[in-house]
Amino acid sequence: MTTRKGAAPAHLSVLLDEAVDGLVVRPDGRYVDGTFGRGGHSRLILERLSGDGELLGIDKDPEAITVGRELASADSRFRIGHGSFAELPRFLEDAGWNGISGMLMDLGVSSPQLDDAGRGFSFMRQGPLDMRMNPEQAPSAAEWLNSAPEAEIADVIFQYGEERFSRRIARAVVEQRAETPLSTTRELAELVSAAVPRKEKHKHPATRTFQAIRIFINRELEDLETGLRAAVDCLEPGGRLVVISFHSLEDRMVKRFMRDLARGPQLPRGLPVKADQTESDFRLVGKARKAETDEVADNVRARSAVMRIIERRPAKSEE
Structure with missing residues (x-):
């Protein structure tokens, strides 16, 4: 705009x-x-x-x-x-x-929204893993990622992000939250980057995943x-x-x-x-x-x- x-x-x-x-x-x-x-x-x-x-x-x-x-x-x-x-x-x-x-x-x-690190939309900025356009509504991205079944996470990332490595990413999320719940954008971006075996040129590995979660969280x-x-x-x-x-x-x-x-x-x-x-x-x-x-x-x-x-x-x- x-x-x-x-x-x-x-x-x-x-x-x-x-x-x-x-x-x-x-x-x-x-x-x-x-x-x-x-x-x-x-x-x-x-x-x-x-x-x-x-x-x-x-x-x-x-x-x-x-x-x-x-x-x-x-x-x-x-x-x-x-x-x-x-x-x-x-x-x-x-x-x-x-x-x-x-x-x-x-x-x-x-x-x-993207430029405000506190809103949690951008993988380029460190901030809370939120992504809600209306912060008064639940759940946040962190709340969902730390509680949703692995299959649901994989389906969301695949359907809304068209990410072919969605199952790998979902598995990494579940393994990570068993140790420490995800809470920041940087944690998620680094997790996705490590889980994706092949990177697209000129595109951050977390692009599709962040897009998918944002679309899902905000319906x-x-x-x-x-x-x-x-x-x-x-x-x-x-x-x-x-x-x-x-x-x-x-x-x-x-x-x-x-x-x-x-x-x-x-x-x-x-x-x-x-x-x-x-x-x-x-x-x-x-x-x-x-x-x-x-x-x-x-x-x-x-x-x-x-x-x-x-x-x-x-x-x-x-x-």
Whole structure:
């Protein structure tokens, strides 16, 4: 996420202008920033809205909520909600909104979370083995790793990290915790590095394992599945859902969801139905977008970003 001039804390919002350009189709509409972070996207969305527009920010992280409350006190068009975008219907009910003109999801862990050693997300920094986007929820990564069955640990690392040495890593975790419970990011990173027999060039051996545990602890894929459906169900005609993902598991889920939604019902050949009876209410907007070379040069975390957009078709009279 990027911080523009005059905005708060250093946070590089990936595909900032591209995402907001694709999202804000009505300056007087109601929008949702489902991953507020430090407000980079939200601030630009507010710049694009008229005095009648409104924006709801949502985030799991209490630190993000603090920033959001500061923004809400400075701009009456903005409000912030603490939780997951999977809970969108609840947040809209609380706001008194019946529908939305668009929603943005900027997935994954934020730069401030990665950069804060105390949050335990990064294998590059020594800190407590936590990894919770919402520290008020349990369990932490350490609590789970020190209690979960070996097979469960292996399955999580394989499914969410696509790590082929997941069983070796899980076995090493169980052997280590029998001696001394894991408690720091460095302990886990060193354990994984020792357990992985073959290293990938230019990639830390713990990358996939840390990703997998973070996704599992925060229920990221479950929330994404629920959030995607909730978002499109709430879109008004002409409204758009914009999603930025950062790894293949997320992007595959988003791509398939949007593709199937835009394709419409797939009925057997020969059924006596008209073409317009099988036409989808949704359409894909453009192709998947990636960060340009200059953005990647400024923010290396942008290199894996993929943005996709889907739109609920406008009413026939508006087309």
